[in-house]
Amino acid sequence: DIQVTQSPSFLSASVGDRVTITCRASQDISTYLAWYQQNPGKVPKLLIYDASTLQSGVPSRFSGSGSGTEFTLTISSLQPEDFATYYCQQLDSYSFTFGPGTKVDFK
């Protein structure tokens, strides 16, 4: 089974900051990676799929990059509504494993 890790687990930031979250897969998954945002008590929201394709309706301050085993989610200028938990998910193998999440909190 493909394992997925994320770093950091927690991130303290301020409005306007540039934020980068890293996701690593235990083996080559090409670009079969998605990113989600989840606010407390809410359903996760798809941000990025195929590693770098922005889902319709998602603000352009979100971007994704990477291929193979290392991927990044970047928020170019953090907005108040972006304080949330972010998950990556691999969709290469049959088992669509999620990363453990990165919580972005107020500094």
Place this chain on the structure above:
Amino acid sequence: QVQLQESGPGLVKPSQTLSLTCTVSGGSISSGGYYWSWIRQHPGKGLEWIGYIYYSGSTYYNPSLKSRVTISVDTSKNQFSLKLSSVTAADTAVYYCARVRAAIDYWGQGTLVTVSS
């Protein structure tokens, strides 16, 4: 607009079988191209993928749950279902159904299932 809605008991006794159904509207399960999935989230924890079913009936399950999980589909009702046997308190979670292709683009609202006597 595709919508998914979970339904089923919110309370299950230990050792019993958890059963949930996901009703899909605004799109047909039979149209193909999607993996109809179940995901759960333990209170205050991360997302755990449970498994999926294709419209043809082929399935794949999380190896850690495989011995206890069955996912089935009823294309006539445009529904798919989850059964998780021999539940314990560790199975208490919010259970989501979802549609997957390149990613999970549609989620159900989630349903909290508590395992308790």
